[in-house]
Amino acid sequence: MAPKEEYHFNTRVIHGPPSSEDWQGATLAPIFQTVSHRHATAESLSQTFSGQKTGHIYGRLSNPTIRNLEEKLTLLEGGLGAVVTASGMAAITNACMALLRAGDEFVAGNSLFMSTYLLFTNVFKKYDMTVRLVESSDLDEIEKAINARTRFIYLETIGNPKMDIPDLEKTAAIAHRYGLPLIVDNTIATPYLCRPLDLGADIVLHSTTKYLSGHGAATGGVIIDGGEFSWPEDRFPDFKPFIDRKGPLAFLDKAWREHHINFGTTQAPFHAFLTIIGLDTLAIRMERHMENTLEVAGFLKEIPEITWVNYPGLEDNPSHEMAKKQFEGKGFGGMLTFGLKDQAACFKFIDGLKLIYHLANLGDCKTLVIHPYSTQYVSFDESKREALAIAPDMIRLSVGIEAVEDICKDLKQALNRF
Numbered sequence: 001m002a003p004k005e006e007y008h009f010n011t012r013v014i015h016g017p018p019s020s021e022d023w024q025g026a027t028l029a030p031i032f033q034t035v036s037h038r039h040a041t042a043e044s045l046s047q048t049f050s051g052q053k054t055g056h057i058y059g060r061l062s063n064p065t066i067r068n069l070e071e072k073l074t075l076l077e078g079g080l081g082a083v084v085t086a087s088g089m090a091a092i093t094n095a096c097m098a099l100l101r102a103g104d105e106f107v108a109g110n111s112l113f114m115s116t117y118l119l120f121t122n123v124f125k126k127y128d129m130t131v132r133l134v135e136s137s138d139l140d141e142i143e144k145a146i147n148a149r150t151r152f153i154y155l156e157t158i159g160n161p162k163m164d165i166p167d168l169e170k171t172a173a174i175a176h177r178y179g180l181p182l183i184v185d186n187t188i189a190t191p192y193l194c195r196p197l198d199l200g201a202d203i204v205l206h207s208t209t210k211y212l213s214g215h216g217a218a219t220g221g222v223i224i225d226g227g228e229f230s231w232p233e234d235r236f237p238d239f240k241p242f243i244d245r246k247g248p249l250a251f252l253d254k255a256w257r258e259h260h261i262n263f264g265t266t267q268a269p270f271h272a273f274l275t276i277i278g279l280d281t282l283a284i285r286m287e288r289h290m291e292n293t294l295e296v297a298g299f300l301k302e303i304p305e306i307t308w309v310n311y312p313g314l315e316d317n318p319s320h321e322m323a324k325k326q327f328e329g330k331g332f333g334g335m336l337t338f339g340l341k342d343q344a345a346c347f348k349f350i351d352g353l354k355l356i357y358h359l360a361n362l363g364d365c366k367t368l369v370i371h372p373y374s375t376q377y378v379s380f381d382e383s384k385r386e387a388l389a390i391a392p393d394m395i396r397l398s399v400g401i402e403a404v405e406d407i408c409k410d411l412k413q414a415l416n417r418f
């Protein structure tokens with residue numbers, strides 16, 4: 001069963017669940033920098049391999065430091081179990097591959113992170129696994145895209161960088177009506193802002209590289225299984241051995257056993273350690289990220305050179321009402337996009353920044369900026385960029401936790417160069 005959620009989120013994020021490992025009194029998960037674990041008897045290693053006994057065997061399969069991160073993230077998302085992976089993309093790949101066979105289909109909201117989009121539309125296609133892209137918030141379109149070969153529905157809580165917010169509760173209800181699980185990439189919202197499993201989703205994914213680790217120091221990902229989906233036999237006949245073996249954790253077992261350990265998508269214990277430290281401050285960082293972003297959004301709106309601002313926290317934003325409902329008034333996230341005259345203006349603005357870092361990442365405690373059209377999406381053809389709402393005039397800003405006056409001052413002085 002999921003660990004009892006006895007304490008508030010801000011406490012749980014620091015203390016986590018009781019560790020299943022022996023830390024010898026250490027207050028923080030030690031880095032178990034070892035590849036293999038010795039077993040005192042032949043019987044013990046044999047039983048651990050067969051699953052009769054819990055324990056660690058080999059670093060690609062599991063590690064005590066990583067186990068601690070898995071237990072913490074399971075608690076924060078209210079799941080039943082988790083597998084930590086080397087990156088967010090490894091989590092997405094393993095989760096989808098555990099569900100898809102050649103000839104299968106799935107339905108995904110079209111506001112996807114760039115690599116997820118390429119994985120779904122290019123890579124999976126090679127293996128005859130087909131994504132049906134739909135408008136993330138259009139429930140009719142989602143329902144119409146489901147057919148007998150569909151295996152799951154996939155959404156991002158807050159689209160990166162489209163910033164749209166689909167209705168998870170209603171989408172989960174549609175998914176369940178057709179015997180399908182709903183998978184949600186919760187990277188941009190974090191469990192501080194939204195817990196998709198509470199809203200009916202079945203599997204949650206993260207790039208822990210972003211807000212969860214929070215310092216731009218550790219790459220990682222996680223698959224969290226809610227443990228409540230029943231994997232009906234008509235759609236999921238291949239799940240039987242996993243259900244027999246692991247019951248409610250059948251999906252996680254399949255993702256781990258078939259893909260994670262064979263693809264070798266293991267995270268290094270040091271990265272898990274850094275992420276565990278990062279988690280301690282997740283709640284307080286998110287509070288500040290969101291407070292600052294709301295203020296920066298209001299500030300940008302008043303600047304004449306800025307043609308538009310896309311942030312769900314703004315009252316006139318199309319996702320504002322959904323954000324208020326789904327995030328229960330806790331905030332609207334730490335990222336926004338805005339428009340300048342054209343690409344040349346975006347380059348001039350970026351080149352003028354002094355404090356804000358120009359790089360490809362988000363969710364760091366430092367404020368980060370990027371021009372997606374000419375970087376992550378540079379190899380996309382124009383029709384795809386349009387479909388994903390990636391325009392030449394768009395800047396993406398991941399607002400950090402610095403003094404907001406200094407963030408605004410840097411934005412202003414870069415804009416003054418126009």
Ligand SMILES: Cc1ncc(COP(=O)(O)O)c(C=O)c1O
Binds near residue numbers: 089160188
């Ligand atoms: C929403 C989202 N999902 C997944 C990923 C992929 O994560 P990673 O870079 O850790 O593989 C990213 C990366 O930016 C992201 O923004």
